[in-house]
Amino acid sequence: MIAYFFQLIGQFVQDMRRQKLRTFFTVFGITWGTVAVILLLGFGQGLEKEVMKGMRGMGSNIVIFGGRRTTKAFRGLGKGRWIGLREDDANLLRERIPYMDFISPENNRQVHLTRGRNKRMVNVAGIYPGYGPVRNLWPAAGGRFLNEPDSKMKRRVVFIGDELRDQLFGEGSDAVGKIILMNSIPFKVVGVMIEKTQNSAYMGRDRGSAFIPFSTYSEIFSGRIYVNRFICRAKRAVDTPRMRKEIYSVLGRKYKFDPTDEQALWMWDTTEGQQFFFYFFLGFQIFMGIGGLLTLLVGGIGVANIMYVVVRERRKEIGIKTALGATPNTILLQFMTETFFIVAIGAVSGFAISYGVVSIVQSPLFENIHEYVGKPEINPLVASCALITLGLVGFAAGWAPARRAASTDPVQALEF
Numbered sequence: 001m002i003a004y005f006f007q008l009i010g011q012f013v014q015d016m017r018r019q020k021l022r023t024f025f026t027v028f029g030i031t032w033g034t035v036a037v038i039l040l041l042g043f044g045q046g047l048e049k050e051v052m053k054g055m056r057g058m059g060s061n062i063v064i065f066g067g068r069r070t071t072k073a074f075r076g077l078g079k080g081r082w083i084g085l086r087e088d089d090a091n092l093l094r095e096r097i098p099y100m101d102f103i104s105p106e107n108n109r110q111v112h113l114t115r116g117r118n119k120r121m122v123n124v125a126g127i128y129p130g131y132g133p134v135r136n137l138w139p140a141a142g143g144r145f146l147n148e149p150d151s152k153m154k155r156r157v158v159f160i161g162d163e164l165r166d167q168l169f170g171e172g173s174d175a176v177g178k179i180i181l182m183n184s185i186p187f188k189v190v191g192v193m194i195e196k197t198q199n200s201a202y203m204g205r206d207r208g209s210a211f212i213p214f215s216t217y218s219e220i221f222s223g224r225i226y227v228n229r230f231i232c233r234a235k236r237a238v239d240t241p242r243m244r245k246e247i248y249s250v251l252g253r254k255y256k257f258d259p260t261d262e263q264a265l266w267m268w269d270t271t272e273g274q275q276f277f278f279y280f281f282l283g284f285q286i287f288m289g290i291g292g293l294l295t296l297l298v299g300g301i302g303v304a305n306i307m308y309v310v311v312r313e314r315r316k317e318i319g320i321k322t323a324l325g326a327t328p329n330t331i332l333l334q335f336m337t338e339t340f341f342i343v344a345i346g347a348v349s350g351f352a353i354s355y356g357v358v359s360i361v362q363s364p365l366f367e368n369i370h371e372y373v374g375k376p377e378i379n380p381l382v383a384s385c386a387l388i389t390l391g392l393v394g395f396a397a398g399w400a401p402a403r404r405a406a407s408t409d410p411v412q413a414l415e416f
Contacts, residue, residue: 026302027346029295030393034350034386035357037292041285041382042358046374048281058198058206058270059135061237063244065267066229072261074252083255083264084226087214090128093232096250099239103232104128107217107224108203113210114181115168122164123203124182124210126217127231132159134233136196137206143176143191150190151213158187163207165192185220187212202229202268240271289382293389300343300393336399343394347387354378 067083090103108125131137132145137159139145150157158180160168169175175189198205218224234243244267245259252259358376360366 026305027342027349029298029302030300030343030346030390031349031353033292033295033298034347034390035353036295037289037386037389038350038354038378038382039357039376040288040292042354042376042378043374044281044285044288045379045382046376048277048285049374058202059231059233061240061271062134062231062233063240063247063267063269063271064202064229064231065247065265067226068263068266070257070261071263072258074256074258074261077256081257083251083257085230085251086225087218087227089227089251089254090230092254093230093247093250097243097246099235100243101233101235102130102134103230104131104134105214105227105230106131107214107221107228109221111183112181113164113168114184115178118168120164120167122208122210124158124212124217125203126212126214126221128214131211131231134231135206137211138194138196139191140194142174143189145191146211146213151215154215154219155213156185156187156216157190157212158182159191159193159211160189161193161205161207161209162195163205164210165189167208182210182212183220237271240269244269292386296389296393300397304397336395339397340394343390343397347390351383 067085070077070079070081070083073079085105087105090105094100094103104127106125106127108123110121111124113120113122113124127146129146129148129151132139137145139159140162143159145159146157149155160175160180165173165175168180169178175192178189179186180189181187193206195207198207203209232243232247234240247267248259248262248265251257251265252261255264257264355378358378361369362375362377
């Protein structure tokens, strides 16, 4: 059996030497198709993960809304009325919408932050304690986020972004427990945000912002009774559309505007953006996958052409083997094996090139571009599908020539 296997390899090498140029382009087609399938989908998946990670950096499945002007008349009241939301609307909505997991008012303004000689104009937001986990504002080791006692006692404490920490205290410095001046008012730093990826925002990146209790914000920056915006989240993502309708309904009854007047409130549902990008990348990867598969099919046509030529050139050999007792299945197996040799060479080359490219791009050498294109990765599912496809291409490309060889009449073959 081993001797027969080496004989097949020797015959395969001999046949390929006769068809050097044709073999080269065929193997190249299989290799390029394999690389196209794996790398295109690998880079696509890496980019998708980076984009989705950046979107979740602002928070997962959150809804942000605020007051605006009505565009519909309602119960004798004209349109164009301004809807000014207040802090107590948070409790009202929480009571009326049981599947609402969290809601917090949010006011913000630009203030001067000072630490020694370092001064910065920074966005400062007043929020509720539960805001941190909802917005993925996780504290670094040794610190914490704002808590309920901070809010109830109107403490002058602040949670800052990692970039702001570097600007005020120096890169990587320990800022927890230290004092900074906010418009000349001392605040104690209780936590620093760990570094995170964030590609969407509505009041600047969190890394350069500061957060204080809403009660403290209201006391220091008095004179504003309205809330800039609210941020909320449903207990389950599937309840988000229903929650949005209930917000319009509840606030419509309180402020007397038509619940169907979507312009009365501005609203940003981040789940819609996440769904859009999910389906966008799904379509993108399907498109790239189809392109790679078509390349493999073209390579398969090249394999079939080579095998047809090989069968024609070896008709006498086939006739002699058949006359000496070789069965059709033996002839079929021989030519199918040679077909899979060609496909295997292209597949191994393609996988090797793909692995090398992915390893290089994943290395620290290209760390600066990871933020923009993500880290490509070889998905086991994609690799498995590529292998199955290559197997099918090899089978389809070799079956017809091999069947033709197996069904050759020995008398006609010897006369040829």
